[in-house]
Amino acid sequence: MLTMYKMHHPKPGIDRLYVKMEEGGKGLVQIEAAYKAEIINIAEYLNTNYKKDQFVNIVKSQESTQPNMNSIITTAAKSTEELRQPNEKSDAIQDGIQHTKARLGESLKKKWKNKVMHGQYIRNTDRQLISEEDTFLWLSKGDLKAETESELVAAQDQTLQTKCYATNILNTVTDSKCRLYQQFDETIDHIISACSILAKERYIKRHDRVCAQLHFNICKDTAVQLDKKLWNEHVPKSVETSQGGKVTILWNQLPPTTNPTLLSVIMKREHVC
Ligand SMILES: [Zn+2]
Numbered sequence: 001m002l003t004m005y006k007m008h009h010p011k012p013g014i015d016r017l018y019v020k021m022e023e024g025g026k027g028l029v030q031i032e033a034a035y036k037a038e039i040i041n042i043a044e045y046l047n048t049n050y051k052k053d054q055f056v057n058i059v060k061s062q063e064s065t066q067p068n069m070n071s072i073i074t075t076a077a078k079s080t081e082e083l084r085q086p087n088e089k090s091d092a093i094q095d096g097i098q099h100t101k102a103r104l105g106e107s108l109k110k111k112w113k114n115k116v117m118h119g120q121y122i123r124n125t126d127r128q129l130i131s132e133e134d135t136f137l138w139l140s141k142g143d144l145k146a147e148t149e150s151e152l153v154a155a156q157d158q159t160l161q162t163k164c165y166a167t168n169i170l171n172t173v174t175d176s177k178c179r180l181y182q183q184f185d186e187t188i189d190h191i192i193s194a195c196s197i198l199a200k201e202r203y204i205k206r207h208d209r210v211c212a213q214l215h216f217n218i219c220k221d222t223a224v225q226l227d228k229k230l231w232n233e234h235v236p237k238s239v240e241t242s243q244g245g246k247v248t249i250l251w252n253q254l255p256p257t258t259n260p261t262l263l264s265v266i267m268k269r270e271h272v273c
Helices: 031-049 053-066 072-083 097-113 120-124 137-141 146-156 162-171 188-194 196-221
Strands: 239-241 245-252 263-267
Touching: 031 053, 031 072, 031 097, 072 097, 097 120, 097 245, 137 146, 146 188, 188 196, 196 245
Parallel strands: none
Antiparallel strands: 239 245, 245 263
């Protein structure tokens, strides 16, 4: 259904679908995980209340006569065992449905991370240097069209039809070299940031669009009057001055002081950055 409505690329892995949006997934509820969480919750209820409530006691007694495959308590114990960390004590996991759901979420994330190709992006995200929350804000905010979002996810999952993918995974072609300049393999990373042909024009355009948004935000923050209300329509002028003349913003030119930078903000009375 998601693929039919272009919300999920035909090829990416499915594990990422069930990881929380703040952690890079799509935040869907996996039926199997929901089932396990409920079974563990019911078993916990039976085990803790059978002495206090005679009806719960009857249900628990009935449970004990069921064959293993039909028994909630046996199924729950099996699922609990699967979720336990290798060095964890046997009674350490009995602490509520929220904790069980968190464990199930962690296990799905681990499954995604362990996928050789689909997990490459999440494995390479260095949480020491990069904030996980900010990295995946674009997913949790939901500002993008579903189709655009699924294309970006497919790129991160390495499943767009590059020549390298077609050669090594689909086996539909035999040449994996970049179609623009046949020197390096045409991978997603190569297209995004390492192609010498794209670097001459496309990368500069992309760089300038990012800086244009930065310029737009700085103009707004410093009370510069702008012609356009949306950043994607904003075309930076070479010099902008805020109302009252306190701040001057230069675009794509050398600042009159030291290092050349693409964008410089000069505050007349205070600080230069
Ligand atoms: Zn190339």
